[in-house]
Amino acid sequence: MSLEKAVVVATRGLPKAIEVRMSELFRTSLNKDDSPFSREQLIEAVQTADVLVPTVTDNIDAALLKQAGPQLKMIANFGVGVNHIDLEEARARGILVTNTPGVLTEDTADMTMALLLSVTRRLAEGERLVRSGEWNGWAPTTMLGARLWGKRLGIIGMGRIGQAVARRAKGFGIAVHYHNRNQISEEIEQELDATYWDDLDQMLGHMDLVSVNTPLTASTHHILNAERLALLQPHCFVINTSRGEVIDEEALADILAAGKLAGAALDVYEKEPEVNPKLIDLNNVVLLPHLGSATVEGRVQMGERVIINIKSFVDGHRPPDRIFEAML
Ligand code: 8YV
Numbered sequence: 001m002s003l004e005k006a007v008v009v010a011t012r013g014l015p016k017a018i019e020v021r022m023s024e025l026f027r028t029s030l031n032k033d034d035s036p037f038s039r040e041q042l043i044e045a046v047q048t049a050d051v052l053v054p055t056v057t058d059n060i061d062a063a064l065l066k067q068a069g070p071q072l073k074m075i076a077n078f079g080v081g082v083n084h085i086d087l088e089e090a091r092a093r094g095i096l097v098t099n100t101p102g103v104l105t106e107d108t109a110d111m112t113m114a115l116l117l118s119v120t121r122r123l124a125e126g127e128r129l130v131r132s133g134e135w136n137g138w139a140p141t142t143m144l145g146a147r148l149w150g151k152r153l154g155i156i157g158m159g160r161i162g163q164a165v166a167r168r169a170k171g172f173g174i175a176v177h178y179h180n181r182n183q184i185s186e187e188i189e190q191e192l193d194a195t196y197w198d199d200l201d202q203m204l205g206h207m208d209l210v211s212v213n214t215p216l217t218a219s220t221h222h223i224l225n226a227e228r229l230a231l232l233q234p235h236c237f238v239i240n241t242s243r244g245e246v247i248d249e250e251a252l253a254d255i256l257a258a259g260k261l262a263g264a265a266l267d268v269y270e271k272e273p274e275v276n277p278k279l280i281d282l283n284n285v286v287l288l289p290h291l292g293s294a295t296v297e298g299r300v301q302m303g304e305r306v307i308i309n310i311k312s313f314v315d316g317h318r319p320p321d322r323i324f325e326a327m328l
Contacts, residue, residue: 006314007071009049011037011058014078015296018303025311026051039064046072051310055079056290057272062089074319076309078302079293080104082323083216083243091324098309098321102160103301104293109164111292112211112241113172115265116153118286119237120209121145125283146208146235146262149173154207156200156223157214157242158184165211166192179203204231209239216243226251229261237263241292244269253278256285267292 008026010019013034022028029049031037036057037045045052046068054060055078065086074096075085082099090097118124122145129135129143153169155162158180166176176194183189183196197203200223204210210232214220224238224247232238238261240247249270255261256279263284269275272290279285293302309319 006050006310007048008051008053008076008310009045010053010078011042011045012055012078014053014303014306015300017300018307021307022053022303022310025307026314043067050074051076051313053078053306053310054085056081056084058084060085060090062086065089065093065095068093068095074098074310074313076306076313076319078306081215081243083245087323096313096319097323098306098313098319099323100302100305101321103305104298105160105164107295107298108161108213108241108292109168111267111288112161112165112213112239113168115239115241115267115286115288116148116169116209116211116237119239119263119265119284120148124286146237148209151175151208152177152206153209153211154178154197154203155194156180156210156212156246157220158194159213159215161241162211162213163188163192165213166194174209177203177207201228201231204228205233207232207236209237211239212242212246214242214246216245220246222246222248224248224252226255229255232261234260235262237261237265239265241267244272249276249279253282256282 005027008022009029010031013031019030042058042064046064050071051074052072053076060075072095075090077085077099080099080101082097085097087097122143126143150173152175155165155178158178162178169176170192176192177197178194179197179200212224226248229251252264253276256264265286267288268290275287279287305321309321312319
């Protein structure tokens, strides 16, 4: 593609520096008040943009893409997960899709550790107690949590983020176990002291902590379903910083309410921004509003990757973060 000045439509407000640079390089339409696009606005966008820059809050499904005009040549997603985009339909229509891998790995791994610490050491609960004014002072046996050192962490999905979590967990004296479609290289396994489980069900029954770090695809949807959640030991904690749909949220809430699981810490939900009310009622659950990649540095770098991808494309080069070869 070679465009004098491509029409780029960003569906959400992006970091200022990114909006400025995008506007210099392209004929950019910005979302000034940052409210999520309605279906009508999305339809208009796919009918007018050469390049669409959506985020996880936009449902770029097949029905929407079928309404796209022939000018739409690229979807440069702001974010690494592309489960909200119908990739098959995009490919069938010759629309290139890119994402922003790498730049949010460390931030998301940090957030995973923050959640791990928060739920095992009852940080959110303790904070609520202090703010309530009902804290009566230190006592030998109140608000005891679970020690992390020496525990077993089972990571589901050992890609970039999973490995970054493993690296941190090792520093905390946690034994790293993982399940992945493919076993990772021996070299990285050794660096992380990581044990591979080919059989996810087997791994789950042996873990003290489980972190989900897999992208959402057809094969990872509800990878932690009711049956698998039932395999976890009652003292186990579950952490999710990937996508809500990888866990059956209703089943998780039920199993927690039944006292068959020690706790859960979630950054993502099946129907964001809705959160299952049963989870809200539980004290041993830490709930964050999808903050995994929410650092100033991370969001600027995500924007830079979006710009690099678009610029390469309009200059007639292959954008570095093309999805198709990687995922289809
Ligand atoms: C992003 C994320 O903020 O990149 C991802 O996949 O989950 C988030 O951290 C979001 O997706 C932006 O589109």
